[in-house]
Structures are given as structure tokens and as C-alpha cells.
Amino acid sequence: MSAINAALRPFFDLLLYPLREAPAIVGVTLFSLLFGIVALWLVKLTSNPAKVDAAKRKVAAGLLEIRLFNDNLRIIFRAVGSILRHQAAYTGHLLVPLALMILVFLPMLAQLEFHWGRQGLAAGDSVVFKVVLEEGWESRLPTDGGEGTPRPDLALEVPDGLSLASPPVWSPAEREMAWQMQADAEGAYEVGVRLGDTTHVKTVGVTDSIRRVSPERLAASFTNQLLYPAEPSLPRDSGIEKIGLTYPTRDVWFFGWHTHWIIVVLILSIVFALILRGPMGVTI
Template sequence: MNTINYVINSIFDLFFSPFSSIDPIYGLCAVSFLTTVIMLPIFKYTSNQEAIRRTKSRIMGHLLEVRLFKDDIRTVLSAQKNMLKYNMIYLKHMMKPLMFVMLPVVVIIIQTGLRYEYRPLHPGETAIVKVKLDNPGNLAGGGSGVLTAPEGLKIETPPLRVNGGEEIYWRIRAEKDGDYDLKFRTIDKEVSKRVVVGEKLTRISPEVLKGGLVNSFLYPGEPSLSGDSGMEYFEIAYPYGTVALFGWKIHWLVLFFILSLVFGFLLLKPFRVSV
């Protein structure tokens, strides 16, 4: 899975690289457009387009029925019942294509989330580093474990152990731009965690977790922790990323949703898709 993640990360790194130094909205537009371009054909060829068209037509017909026979309450209520019925049928027709588009879209969203959910630390900013251990006794450095930072990062606080030593906290400070490896060592293992300092749009992985298919799929930013690492996760509390549209700060996923819908509407006709 780590290899697959590596390949997928590299593809998306390449895709986002032209947008790394410009306003993040452009990258989001590009990935929304890409999503639409990939999804519409998948949707088209995995759905029953004729049935979708027919069902939508019926819904519209019953909507017109309400207007045309507005003085007959029985017909109006029956039309509303039929609208709901065909709405359910419409959703049923959506299920199969959604099964097919779900997997690629989830991958795209996770990869986009890696770049937009958080932002890199800026020089001078601090962040909390957290490690959760399997076994608090298995530590080097006088029972607290050793966290070492390369030049460009500074560990500002001694380790703070809570929950019987299972969780350990530090505060680090970013000193200059760079892509760093923060190392945490137990008695016999050393685990690295990538820390990014700078202004550019880049892949941010706030945490590495112990392996497993689901964790590897959902947190693909860095290779998973090995089973014998003695740790459950290694986390850095990055600041949340922001995307602004016309001065309004909007969560990236909301914008992604809106943009992919807008592109979807624009591309429905050229792709000859009914949704």
C-alpha cells in the first residue's frame, strides 16, 4: 500500500506543482475540473442514462401537474406523492454509478485534503508534536523518549507525558523554510516524521499512523508506522489551511463541492451526460 500511495502522491505532487506558489484557489479549481472531467464519463457509462432522463422527466411532469391542476387538491397531492416516488427512483438510478465514481473521488479528495486541509508552518510559528506509544516502558532517554530536530526546527519544551506516559507532547518552533525530518527514538527504534516549513502549497501530512489497509488508504501522506515501531501515531498540529474566494474564507471542501458542480453543469452538454 505504501508503494501505491507513493505513486499516487507523486502523481498529485506533479499535478499541484504548477500551483504551489500561486493563490491556492487556482489549484482547487484545477483539481475540481479534473474531478469533473474524470467523473462525468465514468458516470455516463456506468449509469442508465435513459432511465435517469425518463425519471427526471416524470418528476418535472408531476411538478407541472401541480400547476396545471392546481384547483384539484386530490390531483395536487397525488402529484406531490409521485414527485417523491420518482425522486426515490432517481436516487436508485444514481446508486450504481456512484459506486463506480466513489473510489476515484475519495482518492482525489484525500489527496486534495493533504494539500488544503492544513498549511505548512511559517518561520517563527510553533506547533505541538504528539506521540502515542504502545508501551510507555519501551523508551530511551530516561523514560521520556528522545525527539531530535534538524537545523531549521527547534524543540522549545521538554517532553510532557500524560496518561501514564502513553502520550508525550513537545512544542517545536519553525526557524526557516524547509522540508525536515523530526526523529523520535525509543530504545531500539527510530521513527521519522516530515515537517514542512514555508509558504508554498504542498502535501502536508499531520500524522503518521500504524499500518493497516484502511489507515494507509485514508492517511497516505507518509509511509505508515511499522507494526513493531512501538508507537500508535506521531502527529504534528499544523495550522488549518484557508482558501479565500472574493475575500471570503471558505473551507476547501465546500469550494471543491461548488466548483465541481459548476464545472459539472458546464460540461454536462459537451459530455452528453444526464444526471
């Protein structure tokens, strides 16, 4: 998964580069069109149009039967049974293309979420930047030897353009070190998290255009990479569970309605698929 994401990240960055200054709805519409076409193409490639059509006609026949013989209970029951059976068959015929769609679209959607689902910090914004350690860190990581409860030997290296507005708060119960961080100027930054002798980096995006921003850099695991592909995993033995900050969420304008982009993609790709199924000769 890490390798796939490593390839997908620059690919999507490049793909979305021309759209970075346009309203998010423009990219969302273009991708919906692409998703509609790909979905139709997958259906065409992997389903049997004759069988799909037959199942659809059987369902329609059942509905007609109910309308014509609506005073005959026996016929109605039989028709309902037939409808359910053929509806299941219809769904079955489209199961393979559906499974393929999930496989193809999920990594794409996960990538896009970090372009359209969040926005970068604005210059002047102030956010909490935090490092959460894995359980049992005490036995694996160096402590700083200071007074009070033991705390990791952990410090931030903050580039120009960002600054720390507070000393860290160490919460032993949360295994978390948190700072208030101020975004001073626009830019794509890398904050160094120095833990003992090792330094890990975390990206911080201060921008008002549409760029990939990554709220969390997580410990290595398949699901983490599947759902948070915006940044590479932390090395396996880092002792860190996550490094994160909160970006503002972004809503997409859709005919006067402000909503999450994925809802718009869902609606628009269905609309595009319905429009294009005729010209593309696909039966759904």
C-alpha cells in the same frame, strides 16, 4: 491502501508542483474542472440516459399535474406519489456512477487535503511535537530507567533548521511525550524519533508555498491510511499510536469569502458539470 497511497503521494506532489507558488484557488479551480469532467464521464459510462431522461420527465409531469389540477385533492395525492417514485428511480439510475465517484474521488480528496487544507510552518513558528504510545506500552517497550514514573526510552533527533525549545513533558495518563519545537529555517525536514534501538521518522514542513504537509504519522490501519495518506503508516509493532504536530489550517479565497477548499471544490465542480453536460452529451 498503503501501496495505493505510496503511488498517489508522488503523483500528486508532481501534479501540484507547478502550482506551488500560486494562490490555492488556482489549483482548486483546475481540479474542480477535472472533477466535473470525470463525474460527467462516469455518469455517461455507467448510466442509461434514456431511463434517466424518462424518470426526469415523469417527475416534471407530476409537477405539472399538481399545477393544473390544484383544486383536485385526489389528483394531487396521486401526482405526489408519482413524483416520489420517479425521483427514487432517478436517484437509483445515478447510484452506480455516484458510488464510482466516491471510490475515485475519496483517495484524491484525502491527498489534496494535505496540500490545500493545511499550510506549512513559517520560519520562527513554534509548535508542540508529540509522540503518543499505544496502550500497554510498558510491557512492550524499553523504559529509560530514570527516576519518577516509568517513561519510555524515547528521544528526538532534530535536524538543523529545527530546534527543541523545551525538554519533553511526559504525561503518563496520556501516554504522551511532548516537546516545544521551533522552526528556524525553511525546509522539508525529517525528525528522528528514537525509541530504544529503533528510529522512526516524521516529516516536518517549514514552507510558505503549497506543499504536502502531514500533521500525523499514525499506526498502521486501513482507515488511518484512507484518511491520513500524507505519510506512510508506522510499522505494525512500533508501539507508537501516533507522532504528530499541528499545522495551521488554510482557508481558500473564494470571491471575498475565506473557507475550506473542499466547499469550493463542491460548488465549482457542480457548476462545471452543469455547464459541460450539454457539450459532453450527458443526461443528469
